[in-house]
Amino acid sequence: MTGSGPVPADRESPPPDIDISVAHVARVYDYWLGGKTNFTPDQVAARAAMRAAPHVAEGVRGNRAFLARAVRYLVGQAGVRQFLDIGTGIPAADNTHEVAQAMARECRVVYVDNDPMRTTRPASSSC
Numbered sequence: 001m002t003g004s005g006p007v008p009a010d011r012e013s014p015p016p017d018i019d020i021s022v023a024h025v026a027r028v029y030d031y032w033l034g035g036k037t038n039f040t041p042d043q044v045a046a047r048a049a050m051r052a053a054p055h056v057a058e059g060v061r062g063n064r065a066f067l068a069r070a071v072r073y074l075v076g077q078a079g080v081r082q083f084l085d086i087g088t089g090i091p092a093a094d095n096t097h098e099v100a101q102a103m104a105r106e107c108r109v110v111y112v113d114n115d116p117m118r119t120t121r122p123a124s125s126s127c
Contacts, residue, residue, distance in 0.1 A: 026089040026113075032060040037090045064094060071099040075107060083109040 023045035027038040031046040074080040100107035
């Protein structure tokens with residue numbers, strides 16, 4: 001996993017209103033996906049959860065794979081071109097807009113979340 005180990009010194013500091021001294025579920029989930037938007041407390045919590053439930057990271061990656069399969073079906077088979085992604089968490093590989101727009105460039109996605117880390121993702125994608 002790319003999220004393991006201490007936080008790199010060259011990583012941009014979080015906005016001042018975000019407390020990175022306490023683990024946050026979105027950043028723990030990011031760690032399990034191999035993302036970069038997690039900090040030492042998130043990594044510690046993620047590893048502790050993995051000791052208690054060894055397959056948790058596998059389940060999280062399975063969830064991400066299901067998202068991709070569902071979006072591909074909706075775009076390819078059902079003709080859906082607009083998506084509302086609620087509770088999106090932190091940007092990671094294979095986000096809804098990446099999967100949808102890989103199949104049909106005209107797809108549009110609006111992301112909605114109340115996580116303070118949301119500042120790292122645009123409110124919507126219209127690439």
